[in-house]
Amino acid sequence: MDSAGLTELQLADALREASLAVDRAEAHRLAVAAEWDRRQVWAGDGAYNGRCWLAAECTLSRAEAAATLRTARVVASAPVVAEAVADGSLPVAKAEVLASVVTARTAEKFVEDQQVLVDEARRLSVDEVAKMVRWWQRLADQDGAEPVEPEQQLRMTQASDGTLHIRGVLGAEGGPRSARCWKASPTSCGGPSGRGPVTSGNGRRSAPAPAFGPRPWPRWPGGRPPLMPTAPARVHFSAW
Structure with missing residues (x-):
């Protein structure tokens, strides 16, 4: 289709149709990915995990692959959410936002509240859904995450x-x-x-390394x- 020959109204309609087609395709991908990951099909190809396989075989970044699998698992665990995504009443973009706040600590509560969350998400924009789920997360996990020991x-x-x-x-x-x-x-x-200065093998005090930027080279004959x-x-x- 030659977009240059379309009117402004036709362009807007074409963009809506293309967006709906993308959403339907992504919803189908989530359903397939959930079952594919549940069976660990990726192991048959020798992949370390599903994320690695997706990144290599589906032209995704590792972050995108991880987000896809995360959303697929959450959607598959909540029948109301899965049905809404499948029939198109809950766009995948909103499902991704819902899934982003589900953790091991809140997974059970998410399944309990899925109907309310889906009903509210249907009438809200994607950005508004993000605000809503942050409030839900605070109520569902009032203790917060456990402190993480630094690596x-x-x-x-x-x-x-x-x-x-x-x-x-x-x-x-x-x-x-x-x-x-x-x-x-x-x-x-x-x-x-x-606490004293660290010395090198010849007993000389070592010069401090600069915090940022390349270290200056000494004056060697060749410059390096x-x-x-x-x-x-x-x-x-x-x-x-």
Whole structure:
């Protein structure tokens, strides 16, 4: 169809029809994806999980693939929502918003309240549905999520002079243990308190690494050192 030859009214109608066709296709994809994921069909192709398979085979980003499976699972778990999505009375965009607030803590309550949520979502815009489900989430999960222990990791960067610059996060349990280990090694930590300047192997104080931007190269004959420093390495720790 040549859109350039359409009137403004015809263009508007064509856009509505195209949007409805996309919604019907996405609703069908959700239904298929829910059963496909339930059977773990993706495992037959050697995929690590359904998200990886979708991203590779259906031209989706990993975030889009994860959102598709999340919505498919939630819709399949709530018959009223599934019926509304299937008959087109609840657009997929609204179903995605409903699914976005469903967690393990609120899944049971979502199934209990699905009829009310669908009835309200039908008459609201997508943005209004987002506001509604945030209020519902607060009522359904008044205790909130459990605090998450920060991921324990260290990032080491080797400078051109051979010194190592370390930044990272250790958890509440691993952190104090690491601190005790460092304090018990004054030769490498700069003193009994563990707070002195870190020295390199030749006894010289290491220059602090800049917080942002590339590190300046020393004046080597060719303008750069003979060997590039290794890429920053991420080291994951369990509590020691």
